[in-house]
Amino acid sequence: MAEGSDVTGVKVMVIDDSNTIRRSAEIFLAQAGYQVLLAEDGFDALSKISDHHPDLIFVDIMMPRLDGYQTCALIKKNPRYAGTPVIMLSSKDGLFDRARGRMVGSDEYLTKPFTKDSLLKAVSAHTAARVIK
Template identity: 80%
Template sequence: MGEAQAGPIKVLVIDDSNTIRRSAELFLRQAGFEVILAEDGFDALAKISDHQPRVIFVDIMMPRLDGYQTCALIKQNPQLKSTPVIMLSSKDGVFDRARGRLAGSDRYLTKPFTKEGLIQAVQETVNPSPPST
């Protein structure tokens, strides 16, 4: 029916802010997820093939390779295109959300995020609930 995954769900968090990475890691580990951290898009692309995360959080504003470019590269890879990507941004504008969708993101989460918001985003992305009747 679906892919049976042994062990905890792997989540990759890509953000140039050490504080954001560590906060996300703490929240997600407390909820039982395995967390992989990357400080920019290039670092993330190197780690994705090794760790094969089920969900990827990508900060939009990063040096060298921004979140939009990182998301687009992930989605262009045939082995990764079905991996959900959730954009992280302190901006909550319509333009930013639309640009994230164009890059291929599946969701958008505004910073600062809460523990509940972060965990809910992973759970809803990995196990989408059917529409209620």
């Protein structure tokens, strides 16, 4: 973890329809000291976001019902959450996928399978300003 930064109270949400991905991310994030919120799809996530106000959100692109692009767009359109960093998760690494993620407001694009290091680096980069406050 970053030198001396206190991550206590930083809430990270992971939205993915894969139980394996959710559990892996949960373990990596919890070990680093983050509070972890999990959601199986966009609909599940939207209600949890309004209840828990996460500091950062990871969202899988390929999900049933409400995909990651739609979920990200809905989060970013809400004035209360527009400033919340959203990081897209996908096994697709094409230029089009990355561009589409940017168009709906995502702050970063992480390719699956992610490593513990890449996951924690992304969280650290997007929450550093919040932790300092």
